[in-house]
């Protein structure tokens with residue numbers, strides 16, 4: 001699967017919008033988790049990584065009116081040279097969200113869509129857990145993360161049902177947790193974790 005721009009250019013595009021630091025961290029974590037998931041699934045890590053990096057490409061410019069989130073993404077991505085397939089996968093992470101009028105009645109059907117939605121959602125849980133552990137992710141264990149996953153009061157806004165969509169790919173929840181932790185640990189210095 002061809003990508004029209006390099007990672008550096010994608011990052012430049014995101015940074016040109018002056019994203020909040022936490023949002024940029026979210027994009028980087030989503031990228032890194034998607035890369036690991038791709039390797040585990042035998043898919044293309046560059047393609048999966050680019051989806052993770054750019055999935056919220058219009059968030060900075062739409063966040064003050066959440067109902068418009070993902071309405072600007074197609075134009076931005078199209079202009080950057082991405083094809084309709086890539087754009088549709090980006091949009092699919094908003095499927096089912098009641099806040100998004102255009103997407104709320106759609107549902108994900110493809111492995112790559114489940115992987116993106118589950119990955120970007122799991123980053124929130126791992127980051128929150130890392131903060132609780134004194135910003136430490138390098139020695140985080142699947143067992144501990146699983147406990148937090150089961151504790152619905154912890155990071156309560158983090159949609160467990162979307163994380164569970166990973167089971168519609170060839171990964172188990174445990175395998176997913178393990179490679180997501182590894183993905184985030186790989187970029188720990190960049191995102192202020194240790």
Ligand SMILES: [Fe+2]
Pocket residue numbers: 026030055056120
């Ligand atoms: Fe996101």
